[in-house]
Amino acid sequence: MSIYKRGQVWWVRFTSPNGQRIHQSTETADRQAAQEYHDTLKAKLWRESKLGDRPSYSWEQAVVKWLGETAHKASQKEDIKLLRWLDPHLRGLALTAITREKIRQIGDIKRLAASPATANRHLALIRSILRRAAREWEWIDQAPLVRLYPEPARRIRWITREQAERLLSELPEHLAALARFSLATGLRQANATGLRWDQIDVARAVAWIHADQAKNGKAIPVPLNPDAMAVVREQIGKHPAVVFTFEGRPILQPNTKAWRKALERAGIENFRWHDLRHTWASWHVQAGTPLHVLQELGGWETPAMVRRYAHLAPEHLAEHAARISISAPNLHHGKLIAIK
Numbered sequence: 001m002s003i004y005k006r007g008q009v010w011w012v013r014f015t016s017p018n019g020q021r022i023h024q025s026t027e028t029a030d031r032q033a034a035q036e037y038h039d040t041l042k043a044k045l046w047r048e049s050k051l052g053d054r055p056s057y058s059w060e061q062a063v064v065k066w067l068g069e070t071a072h073k074a075s076q077k078e079d080i081k082l083l084r085w086l087d088p089h090l091r092g093l094a095l096t097a098i099t100r101e102k103i104r105q106i107g108d109i110k111r112l113a114a115s116p117a118t119a120n121r122h123l124a125l126i127r128s129i130l131r132r133a134a135r136e137w138e139w140i141d142q143a144p145l146v147r148l149y150p151e152p153a154r155r156i157r158w159i160t161r162e163q164a165e166r167l168l169s170e171l172p173e174h175l176a177a178l179a180r181f182s183l184a185t186g187l188r189q190a191n192a193t194g195l196r197w198d199q200i201d202v203a204r205a206v207a208w209i210h211a212d213q214a215k216n217g218k219a220i221p222v223p224l225n226p227d228a229m230a231v232v233r234e235q236i237g238k239h240p241a242v243v244f245t246f247e248g249r250p251i252l253q254p255n256t257k258a259w260r261k262a263l264e265r266a267g268i269e270n271f272r273w274h275d276l277r278h279t280w281a282s283w284h285v286q287a288g289t290p291l292h293v294l295q296e297l298g299g300w301e302t303p304a305m306v307r308r309y310a311h312l313a314p315e316h317l318a319e320h321a322a323r324i325s326i327s328a329p330n331l332h333h334g335k336l337i338a339i340k
Helices: 031-050 059-069 076-088 100-113 116-136 161-170 171-185 189-193 226-235 258-268 275-285 291-298 303-312 316-325
Strands: 003-006 009-015 021-025 204-208 220-223
Touching: 003 031, 009 031, 009 303, 031 161, 059 076, 059 116, 076 116, 100 116, 161 171, 171 189, 171 226, 171 258, 189 275, 204 226, 275 303, 291 303
Parallel strands: none
Antiparallel strands: 003 009, 009 021, 204 220
Protein backbone atom coordinates (compact mmCIF):
# COMPACT_ATOMS: atom_id res chain seq x y z
CA MET A 1 0.00 0.00 0.00
CA SER A 2 1.43 3.37 -1.06
CA ILE A 3 -0.41 5.41 1.56
CA TYR A 4 -1.54 4.28 4.99
CA LYS A 5 -2.49 5.72 8.35
CA ARG A 6 -0.41 5.41 11.52
CA GLY A 7 -2.25 6.86 14.49
CA GLN A 8 -3.74 10.15 13.31
CA VAL A 9 -1.12 10.82 10.61
CA TRP A 10 -0.88 9.49 7.05
CA TRP A 11 2.37 7.92 5.82
CA VAL A 12 3.67 7.05 2.34
CA ARG A 13 5.64 3.96 1.37
CA PHE A 14 6.85 3.08 -2.13
CA THR A 15 9.97 2.35 -4.18
CA SER A 16 11.30 5.14 -6.37
CA PRO A 17 12.35 4.56 -10.03
CA ASN A 18 16.01 4.36 -9.02
CA GLY A 19 15.30 1.64 -6.43
CA GLN A 20 15.31 3.85 -3.37
CA ARG A 21 12.77 2.78 -0.73
CA ILE A 22 10.69 5.74 0.44
CA HIS A 23 8.97 5.49 3.82
CA GLN A 24 8.06 8.75 5.52
CA SER A 25 5.33 10.71 7.25
CA THR A 26 3.20 13.21 5.38
CA GLU A 27 2.75 15.07 8.69
CA THR A 28 -0.96 15.50 8.05
CA ALA A 29 -4.15 13.81 9.21
CA ASP A 30 -5.99 14.89 6.04
CA ARG A 31 -6.15 12.00 3.58
CA GLN A 32 -6.58 14.21 0.53
CA ALA A 33 -3.55 16.31 1.48
CA ALA A 34 -1.57 13.15 2.17
CA GLN A 35 -2.48 11.75 -1.26
CA GLU A 36 -1.35 14.99 -2.88
CA TYR A 37 1.92 14.80 -0.94
CA HIS A 38 2.39 11.19 -2.14
CA ASP A 39 1.68 12.01 -5.78
CA THR A 40 3.91 15.10 -5.80
CA LEU A 41 6.82 13.26 -4.19
CA LYS A 42 6.49 10.30 -6.54
CA ALA A 43 6.39 12.57 -9.61
CA LYS A 44 9.40 14.51 -8.39
CA LEU A 45 11.47 11.35 -7.90
CA TRP A 46 10.42 10.10 -11.33
CA ARG A 47 11.61 13.33 -12.99
CA GLU A 48 14.91 13.15 -11.12
CA SER A 49 15.48 9.56 -12.22
CA LYS A 50 14.16 9.69 -15.79
CA LEU A 51 14.71 13.32 -16.85
CA GLY A 52 17.80 14.16 -14.82
CA ASP A 53 16.20 16.90 -12.72
CA ARG A 54 18.38 18.05 -9.86
CA PRO A 55 17.10 16.81 -6.48
CA SER A 56 15.78 19.53 -4.17
CA TYR A 57 17.62 19.88 -0.87
CA SER A 58 16.40 21.73 2.19
CA TRP A 59 18.17 24.09 4.56
CA GLU A 60 17.89 21.43 7.30
CA GLN A 61 19.66 18.87 5.12
CA ALA A 62 22.43 21.36 4.42
CA VAL A 63 22.84 22.14 8.12
CA VAL A 64 23.12 18.45 9.04
CA LYS A 65 25.75 17.88 6.33
CA TRP A 66 27.63 21.06 7.29
CA LEU A 67 27.79 20.09 10.97
CA GLY A 68 28.99 16.61 10.06
CA GLU A 69 31.81 17.96 7.89
CA THR A 70 32.87 20.65 10.38
CA ALA A 71 32.76 18.58 13.56
CA HIS A 72 36.53 19.10 13.93
CA LYS A 73 36.18 22.89 14.12
CA ALA A 74 36.94 24.43 17.50
CA SER A 75 34.24 27.01 16.76
CA GLN A 76 31.43 24.53 16.05
CA LYS A 77 29.70 25.35 19.34
CA GLU A 78 29.44 28.95 18.17
CA ASP A 79 28.12 27.75 14.77
CA ILE A 80 25.40 25.73 16.52
CA LYS A 81 24.39 28.79 18.53
CA LEU A 82 24.07 30.85 15.34
CA LEU A 83 22.18 28.08 13.54
CA ARG A 84 19.63 27.88 16.35
CA TRP A 85 18.85 31.56 15.86
CA LEU A 86 18.64 31.11 12.08
CA ASP A 87 16.40 28.04 12.27
CA PRO A 88 12.97 29.74 12.47
CA HIS A 89 13.91 32.01 9.56
CA LEU A 90 15.13 29.24 7.20
CA ARG A 91 13.44 26.07 8.43
CA GLY A 92 11.51 24.25 5.71
CA LEU A 93 13.02 26.25 2.83
CA ALA A 94 14.61 24.59 -0.16
CA LEU A 95 18.14 25.87 -0.79
CA THR A 96 16.96 27.29 -4.10
CA ALA A 97 14.42 29.42 -2.20
CA ILE A 98 17.10 31.10 -0.08
CA THR A 99 17.62 34.17 -2.23
CA ARG A 100 19.75 37.25 -1.80
CA GLU A 101 16.66 39.19 -0.71
CA LYS A 102 15.72 36.55 1.88
CA ILE A 103 19.23 36.65 3.33
CA ARG A 104 19.17 40.47 3.42
CA GLN A 105 15.89 40.37 5.36
CA ILE A 106 17.39 37.99 7.91
CA GLY A 107 20.45 40.20 8.24
CA ASP A 108 18.31 43.29 8.80
CA ILE A 109 16.35 41.55 11.56
CA LYS A 110 19.55 40.62 13.39
CA ARG A 111 21.14 44.01 12.74
CA LEU A 112 18.23 45.80 14.44
CA ALA A 113 18.69 43.67 17.56
CA ALA A 114 22.48 43.54 17.68
CA SER A 115 25.68 45.01 16.29
CA PRO A 116 26.83 44.83 12.64
CA ALA A 117 29.54 42.38 13.70
CA THR A 118 26.99 40.02 15.26
CA ALA A 119 24.73 40.20 12.21
CA ASN A 120 27.75 39.55 9.98
CA ARG A 121 28.61 36.34 11.83
CA HIS A 122 25.13 34.99 11.03
CA LEU A 123 25.34 36.10 7.40
CA ALA A 124 28.83 34.66 6.99
CA LEU A 125 27.63 31.27 8.22
CA ILE A 126 24.74 31.26 5.73
CA ARG A 127 27.20 32.20 3.00
CA SER A 128 29.64 29.42 3.95
CA ILE A 129 26.94 26.73 3.93
CA LEU A 130 25.44 27.85 0.60
CA ARG A 131 28.87 28.12 -1.03
CA ARG A 132 29.71 24.59 0.01
CA ALA A 133 26.31 23.41 -1.23
CA ALA A 134 27.13 24.92 -4.63
CA ARG A 135 30.85 24.28 -5.02
CA GLU A 136 31.39 20.98 -3.24
CA TRP A 137 28.07 19.18 -2.84
CA GLU A 138 26.60 20.42 -6.17
CA TRP A 139 23.19 20.74 -4.55
CA ILE A 140 22.52 24.14 -6.14
CA ASP A 141 23.84 25.81 -9.28
CA GLN A 142 25.14 28.93 -7.57
CA ALA A 143 25.20 30.47 -4.11
CA PRO A 144 23.57 33.90 -3.83
CA LEU A 145 25.73 36.93 -3.15
CA VAL A 146 25.79 37.78 0.56
CA ARG A 147 26.80 41.33 1.45
CA LEU A 148 28.06 42.01 4.95
CA TYR A 149 27.45 45.19 6.93
CA PRO A 150 30.28 47.72 7.35
CA GLU A 151 31.88 47.36 10.75
CA PRO A 152 33.58 50.22 12.60
CA ALA A 153 37.27 49.65 13.21
CA ARG A 154 37.76 48.44 16.77
CA ARG A 155 40.57 49.69 18.95
CA ILE A 156 42.82 47.02 20.41
CA ARG A 157 42.19 47.01 24.17
CA TRP A 158 45.31 46.45 26.26
CA ILE A 159 46.65 47.55 29.63
CA THR A 160 50.04 48.71 30.87
CA ARG A 161 52.29 46.64 33.10
CA GLU A 162 51.41 48.87 36.02
CA GLN A 163 47.70 48.27 35.44
CA ALA A 164 48.32 44.55 35.01
CA GLU A 165 50.13 44.32 38.37
CA ARG A 166 47.31 46.26 40.01
CA LEU A 167 44.75 43.85 38.54
CA LEU A 168 46.72 40.77 39.56
CA SER A 169 46.96 42.05 43.13
CA GLU A 170 43.16 42.37 43.30
CA LEU A 171 42.35 38.93 41.87
CA PRO A 172 41.86 35.84 44.05
CA GLU A 173 44.85 33.50 43.97
CA HIS A 174 43.51 31.01 41.43
CA LEU A 175 42.45 33.69 38.92
CA ALA A 176 45.65 35.69 39.46
CA ALA A 177 47.72 32.63 38.54
CA LEU A 178 45.69 32.00 35.40
CA ALA A 179 45.78 35.68 34.38
CA ARG A 180 49.55 35.95 34.96
CA PHE A 181 50.09 32.83 32.87
CA SER A 182 47.89 34.26 30.09
CA LEU A 183 49.84 37.52 30.11
CA ALA A 184 53.08 35.52 29.83
CA THR A 185 51.96 33.18 27.04
CA GLY A 186 49.10 34.87 25.18
CA LEU A 187 47.07 31.67 25.20
CA ARG A 188 43.39 31.91 24.39
CA GLN A 189 41.04 31.41 27.33
CA ALA A 190 39.98 27.85 26.44
CA ASN A 191 43.58 26.77 25.84
CA ALA A 192 44.73 28.19 29.18
CA THR A 193 41.87 26.82 31.29
CA GLY A 194 42.06 23.44 29.56
CA LEU A 195 45.85 23.09 29.81
CA ARG A 196 46.90 19.67 31.10
CA TRP A 197 50.13 18.47 32.65
CA ASP A 198 50.76 16.14 29.71
CA GLN A 199 51.02 19.27 27.54
CA ILE A 200 53.92 20.71 29.53
CA ASP A 201 57.61 19.77 29.63
CA VAL A 202 58.85 21.53 32.76
CA ALA A 203 62.49 20.57 32.15
CA ARG A 204 62.51 22.20 28.70
CA ALA A 205 60.19 25.06 29.74
CA VAL A 206 57.77 24.45 26.88
CA ALA A 207 54.10 23.64 26.46
CA TRP A 208 52.02 22.88 23.39
CA ILE A 209 48.47 23.16 22.17
CA HIS A 210 47.35 20.21 20.07
CA ALA A 211 45.92 20.86 16.61
CA ASP A 212 42.42 19.77 17.64
CA GLN A 213 42.51 22.32 20.49
CA ALA A 214 43.69 25.26 18.37
CA LYS A 215 41.31 27.72 16.73
CA ASN A 216 43.06 27.49 13.36
CA GLY A 217 43.45 23.70 13.52
CA LYS A 218 47.25 23.79 13.75
CA ALA A 219 49.40 22.81 16.72
CA ILE A 220 50.89 25.74 18.64
CA PRO A 221 54.29 25.57 20.40
CA VAL A 222 54.28 27.58 23.64
CA PRO A 223 57.69 28.57 25.02
CA LEU A 224 57.38 29.31 28.73
CA ASN A 225 59.24 32.40 29.89
CA PRO A 226 60.33 32.84 33.55
CA ASP A 227 56.96 34.39 34.52
CA ALA A 228 55.05 31.47 33.01
CA MET A 229 57.38 28.90 34.59
CA ALA A 230 56.96 30.51 38.00
CA VAL A 231 53.19 30.11 37.71
CA VAL A 232 53.49 26.51 36.49
CA ARG A 233 55.71 25.52 39.41
CA GLU A 234 53.17 27.00 41.84
CA GLN A 235 50.47 24.67 40.40
CA ILE A 236 52.46 21.45 40.73
CA GLY A 237 50.70 18.96 43.01
CA LYS A 238 47.31 20.71 43.03
CA HIS A 239 45.67 18.39 40.47
CA PRO A 240 46.90 15.22 38.74
CA ALA A 241 45.70 16.16 35.25
CA VAL A 242 44.74 19.84 34.89
CA VAL A 243 47.14 22.73 35.54
CA PHE A 244 44.72 25.45 36.70
CA THR A 245 42.12 24.60 39.32
CA PHE A 246 39.97 26.09 42.08
CA GLU A 247 39.18 24.05 45.18
CA GLY A 248 40.36 20.89 43.44
CA ARG A 249 38.26 21.35 40.31
CA PRO A 250 39.31 22.63 36.87
CA ILE A 251 38.57 26.30 36.16
CA LEU A 252 36.00 26.33 33.39
CA GLN A 253 35.03 30.01 33.23
CA PRO A 254 37.34 32.74 34.59
CA ASN A 255 34.96 35.58 33.68
CA THR A 256 33.29 35.52 37.08
CA LYS A 257 31.99 38.04 39.57
CA ALA A 258 35.39 37.91 41.27
CA TRP A 259 37.06 38.92 37.97
CA ARG A 260 34.68 41.81 37.42
CA LYS A 261 35.01 43.06 41.01
CA ALA A 262 38.81 42.94 40.73
CA LEU A 263 38.62 45.09 37.59
CA GLU A 264 36.51 47.64 39.47
CA ARG A 265 38.92 47.79 42.39
CA ALA A 266 41.87 48.12 40.00
CA GLY A 267 40.14 51.00 38.20
CA ILE A 268 40.18 49.20 34.81
CA GLU A 269 37.16 49.63 32.55
CA ASN A 270 36.02 47.97 29.33
CA PHE A 271 38.38 45.02 29.71
CA ARG A 272 37.53 41.39 28.92
CA TRP A 273 39.48 38.24 29.75
CA HIS A 274 40.39 37.92 26.05
CA ASP A 275 42.04 41.35 26.29
CA LEU A 276 44.82 39.68 28.27
CA ARG A 277 45.84 38.12 24.95
CA HIS A 278 45.70 41.54 23.27
CA THR A 279 47.85 42.89 26.09
CA TRP A 280 50.42 40.10 25.65
CA ALA A 281 50.62 40.80 21.91
CA SER A 282 50.86 44.57 22.45
CA TRP A 283 53.71 44.16 24.94
CA HIS A 284 55.55 41.93 22.48
CA VAL A 285 55.27 44.43 19.63
CA GLN A 286 56.37 47.28 21.87
CA ALA A 287 59.38 45.21 22.94
CA GLY A 288 60.42 44.74 19.30
CA THR A 289 59.19 41.21 18.58
CA PRO A 290 58.88 40.89 14.76
CA LEU A 291 55.32 40.44 13.56
CA HIS A 292 56.06 37.14 11.81
CA VAL A 293 57.46 35.75 15.08
CA LEU A 294 54.44 37.03 17.01
CA GLN A 295 52.16 35.33 14.49
CA GLU A 296 53.80 31.98 15.19
CA LEU A 297 53.82 32.51 18.96
CA GLY A 298 50.13 33.43 19.00
CA GLY A 299 48.96 30.77 16.58
CA TRP A 300 47.33 33.25 14.20
CA GLU A 301 46.54 31.85 10.77
CA THR A 302 47.14 35.01 8.73
CA PRO A 303 49.52 37.98 9.02
CA ALA A 304 46.51 40.33 8.86
CA MET A 305 45.50 39.24 12.37
CA VAL A 306 48.89 40.36 13.71
CA ARG A 307 49.10 43.62 11.80
CA ARG A 308 46.43 44.98 14.16
CA TYR A 309 49.25 45.52 16.66
CA ALA A 310 51.83 47.03 14.28
CA HIS A 311 50.91 50.65 15.09
CA LEU A 312 52.05 50.12 18.69
CA ALA A 313 55.73 49.99 17.64
CA PRO A 314 56.42 52.69 15.01
CA GLU A 315 60.14 52.81 15.88
CA HIS A 316 61.10 50.96 12.69
CA LEU A 317 59.72 53.93 10.72
CA ALA A 318 61.74 56.55 12.63
CA GLU A 319 64.75 56.40 10.30
CA HIS A 320 62.58 57.04 7.27
CA ALA A 321 60.60 59.80 8.99
CA ALA A 322 63.85 61.63 9.87
CA ARG A 323 64.78 61.96 6.20
CA ILE A 324 62.51 64.98 5.78
CA SER A 325 63.35 66.70 9.05
CA ILE A 326 63.37 70.51 8.65
CA SER A 327 66.09 70.93 11.26
CA ALA A 328 68.39 68.47 9.52
CA PRO A 329 67.98 68.82 5.73
CA ASN A 330 69.35 66.07 3.51
CA LEU A 331 72.84 66.67 2.19
CA HIS A 332 74.58 65.15 -0.82
CA HIS A 333 78.25 65.91 -1.34
CA GLY A 334 77.91 68.94 0.89
CA LYS A 335 74.98 70.40 -1.03
CA LEU A 336 71.41 70.81 0.01
CA ILE A 337 68.93 68.56 -1.76
CA ALA A 338 65.58 70.09 -2.42
CA ILE A 339 62.73 67.95 -1.20
CA LYS A 340 59.99 67.82 -3.76
